Amino acid sequence: MNRHIDLALIGGTGLYRFPGLEAAERHAIDTPYGHPSDSIVVGRLGDRRVAFLARHGESHTIPPHRVNYRANVWALHHLGARRVIGVNAVGGIRADMGPRVVALPDQIIDYTSERLTSFCDVAGAEVRHIDFSEPYTAALRRDLLAAAARAGVAVVDGGCYGATQGPRLETRAEIARMRRDGCDLVxxxxxxxxxxxxxxxxxxACIALVANWAAGCGDEAEISLPEIFANLEAATAMVPRIVIALLGA
Structure with a gap:
């Protein structure tokens, strides 16, 4: 297959379809690592070819620790994607990372466990020691920052994303530890x-959408799920504007 795709998007919680894709086709792909989260939708934004995959499935049936990340990434690569944007719902830790903020993190700390983390995890695969000192591609981040400015969308440049196992939310003590570690988002x-x-x-690169304050970081005694979804809806509405500006579509 391997036709050119200008951009691939992996949608997180609250982003299960990408609006405005024309002449869209669905691709159900079987990979050497199993099935992706859902069919990949490929369509056009203007004269640009865009692929979209719902990370949790279009009905949000797959929890974070059960996502087949290897199949998702491999399938997008197989379809011809060379630039990928992960859209992630997150909690805010740093004072300027409150609900409804859109952030473009530049670092990550991995607190997950028991996930299949590499394509090397199969017999006979080539062992690759990737340089991961800068986990997000600098040029793509710069392009996203410029696109957000053109689209009139305020974004926070940089920050450290702390990746936790889920699906439960974190304790106050865990967030306090993550803050000490230097995490700004979770x-x-x-x-x-x-x-x-x-x-x-x-x-x-990652577009992080802040759905709520992380435990112990805001004024609320408890994290309200209806409030999370309202915040996500507002922040998610900014994503197509950034993507359209990025593509010049």
């Missing part, structure tokens, strides 16, 4: 997706 799906993209030499 989410459940940032890894191993970023590392797998690097193994396949894909350009990869």
């Amino acid at each position: 989410g459940m799906t940032g890894m191993p997706e970023a590392a797998l993209a690097r193994e396949l030499e894909l350009d990869y």
Whole structure:
């Protein structure tokens, strides 16, 4: 297959379809690593070819620790994607990372466990020691920052994403530890997706949508799920504007 795709998007919680894709076709792909989360939708934004995959499935049936990250990334690469944007719902830790903020993190700390984290995890595969000192592709991040400015969308440049196992939310003590470690955001799906993209030499960046304050970081005594979804809806509405500006579509 391997036709050119200008951009691939992996949608997180709240982003299950990408609006405005024309002449869209669905691709059900079987990979050497099993099935992706859902069919991949490939369509056009203007004269650009865009692929979209719902990370949790279009009905949100797959929890973060059960996502087949290897199949997802491999399938996008197989379809011809060379630039991938992961859209991730996160909690805010740093003071300027409150609900409804859109952030473009530049670092990540992996707290996950028991996930299949590499394409090397199969018999006979080539062992690759990737340079992961900068987990997100700098050029793609710069392009996203410029696109957000053109689209009039305020974004926070940089920050450290702490990836936790899920699906439960974190304790106050865990968030306090993550703050001491230097995390500014907390989410459940940032890894191993970023590392797998690097193994396949894909350009990869994250658009982080802050759904709520992390435990102990806001004024609320408890995290309200209806409030999370309202915040996500507002932040998610900014994503197509950034992507359209990025593509010049």
